[in-house]
Amino acid sequence: MEKADVIIVGGGVMGSSTAYSLRKLGHEGRIVVFEKDSTYNQSSTSLSAGGIRQVYSQEVNIQLSRFSLKAYEKFPDEMAIDGVRAEIDFKQHGYLFLATESSFPAYAKQVATQNKNGVLSEMLSNEELLTIIPELNTEDLAGGLFSKEDGYLDPYSVLQSYRKSAQSLGVEYISEEIDTILTERSKVTGVLLANGSTYSAPIVINCAGAWGGALSEKIGMALPIVPLKRQIYTFDTTEHLKKPLPLTIDPTGVYFRHEGGQVLCGFSEDVKPGIDFRWRRSSFDPLWPILAHRVPNFESLKLESGWAGLYNHNTADQNAIIGEHPEMGGYFVALGFSGHGMQQAPGVGLGLAELICKGKFETLDLTPLRVGRFKENDLVIEDAIV
Ligand SMILES: Cc1cc2nc3c(=O)[nH]c(=O)nc-3n(C[C@H](O)[C@H](O)[C@H](O)COP(=O)(O)OP(=O)(O)OC[C@H]3O[C@@H](n4cnc5c(N)ncnc54)[C@H](O)[C@@H]3O)c2cc1C
Structure with missing residues (x-):
């Protein structure tokens, strides 16, 4: 042994x-x-x-x-081996939770706790949201929670x-x-x-x-804990957005962010627990109207690809x-x-x-x-x- x-x-x-x-x-x-x-x-x-x-x-x-x-901010230098930086493509374009009238107070309460712990998050008005995503449809929103240091990496x-x-x-x-x-x-x-x-x-x-x-x-x-399938989709748009997207979470739970020149999106579907890696193109169908409603540029999109992975979900x-x-x-x-x-x-x-x-x-x-x-x-x- x-x-x-x-x-x-x-x-x-x-x-x-x-x-x-x-x-x-x-x-x-x-x-x-x-x-x-x-x-x-x-x-x-x-x-x-x-x-x-x-x-x-x-x-x-x-x-x-x-x-x-x-x-992660210090990662490329601290994890360098023999002088070669450990690149992780950390894009600090922010995290944005879009809020409705009913969810706004709960987000505002979270901001107070986050600020107390050193996080530079803030509540934004609909007008301020447009400085971050100029194309955003805000008609059914009351603002959003934005954290500018956050983002996404590889x-x-x-x-x-x-x-x-x-x-x-x-x-x-x-x-x-x-x-x-x-x-x-x-x-x-x-x-x-x-x-x-x-x-x-x-x-x-x-x-x-x-x-x-x-x-x-x-x-x-x-x-x-159980394994739970989660699917991701990437799509292209004919009319590109003016600015890089923060990781944005729509009030419906659909999230999206840039992935190179494309957009990556996902949603926590209601699925049975189990080891299942089947990715279904058709599962994107219910997401498209939500995306098109939120950002008009997403009305004419081309679904490029995607994949399925597993959450180790704590029930x-x-x-x-x-x-x-x-x-x-x-x-x-x-x-x-x-x-x-x-x-x-x-x-x-x-x-x-x-x-x-x-x-x-x-x-x-x-x-x-x-x-x-x-x-x-x-x-x-x-x-x-x-
Ligand atoms: C679609 C999707 C989107 C996600 N998005 C985000 C996100 O935006 N932000 C975020 O923070 N997190 C996100 N997560 C969650 C995050 O990816 C995971 O929480 C994290 O990667 C878990 O890492 P891990 O090392 O525990 O698991 P894993 O990366 O799965 O590593 C576990 C490893 O254990 C090995 N293993 C298992 N059993 C055995 C065995 N018996 N013997 C030997 N080896 C074994 C497996 O092969 C595997 O490589 C997402 C996850 C998915 C699936």
């Missing part, structure tokens, strides 16, 4: 950010990341919309996302940079699938690989994304689940990110690394996102879920 000090299941953005942070905090042991698909074709990270925002209602989400946004480049940096610091990546986590008397002892071999370790971190719930259930540690409160499982020593998780894992990954990696190296959170208090909150009925109810 091979021995390791820390085993990470899943080398997506969470597993890789955690592995990197462990080394940065000085963990000198053997850290092994198992990744079943080194092409990352089905990883949520590769299939993400890459939206980076700080605008939430709950302080823990605001602080975690603000820390992560600041990390998630695959973030993942690859974390992975390369972790490897350069001595973290091992092994292209194998973990069949199950091994346990003895309520403590983890290692992992069993799908190829039949075993690795022992006192710490196993479940960063298996949409597959993480099934893995946890296998060792009797069920969590309120209880749609928020991250971070930390050691109270009923299984040495079993740590970073799961349940639903649609906001990219914007939290740097802070999550650091938080887990602090827990493991120092026994407590130091930089950010992520305790509200602990595993035990479900049994304690102490959920994190977040108003700003997309």
Whole structure:
């Protein structure tokens, strides 16, 4: 049996950010990341919309996302290897939640909490919205919540940079699938690989994304998480917009942003949980009238392409689940990110690394996102879920 000090299941953005942070905090042991698909074709990270925002209602989400946004601002230089900058194409064109008469007060309340936590968000009038998107139809709007530091980036480049940096610091990546986590008397002892071999370790971190719930259930540690299909579409317009789009969320929940010269959009459809990557062109049909209503340039659009990916959806409160499982020593998780894992990954990696190296959170208090909150009925109810 091979021995390791820390085993990470899943080398997506969470597993890789955690592995990197462990080394940065000085963990000198053997850290092994198992990744079943080194092409990352089905990883949520590769299939993400890459939206980076700080605008939430709950302080823990605001602080975690603000820390992560600041990390992404410095990312190209801090993650450079041998002088080569780690480009992640972070476009800080802002995040814009469009508000109706009825949703405006709730957004205004969120702004107060965000400002208290250092976020430069503000409520805009309909006239001010037009300075950001001159073509916007504001007839049924009352304004919007705008956060100018936010934006979008290239998630695959973030993942690859974390992975390369972790490897350069001595973290091992092994292209194998973990069949199950091994346990003895309520403590983890290692992992069993799908190829039949075993690795022992006192710490196993479940960063298996949409597959993480099934893995946890296998060792009797069920969590309120399911894989949930989410589709993305890209389209072209004959009449281009005057300015780069912020990541804009329509009151219907349809979101859109620029993707190069095209527009990328998506919507949280009501679908059954399960591993399902089928992308349907016809699912775009209900979105088109909403888009055309909001921006007249979208009336004549050409749907170019799209893809389907999986949220690791937290059915209880749609928020991250971070930390050691109270009923299984040495079993740590970073799961349940639903649609906001990219914007939290740097802070999550650091938080887990602090827990493991120092026994407590130091930089950010992520305790509200602990595993035990479900049994304690102490959920994190977040108003700003997309
Ligand atoms: C369509 C879509 C749009 C999104 N948009 C946004 C957005 O705008 N902003 C945002 O912040 N977030 C967004 N997200 C969410 C975000 O992408 C995820 O929260 C984040 O990427 C999760 O990272 P992860 O490392 O946990 O999961 P993943 O990237 O899925 O990584 C998990 C890895 O574990 C591996 N694995 C699983 N099981 C095993 C096993 N048994 N053995 C070995 N390896 C295993 C998988 O192959 C996978 O590579 C979006 C997600 C989707 C699908």
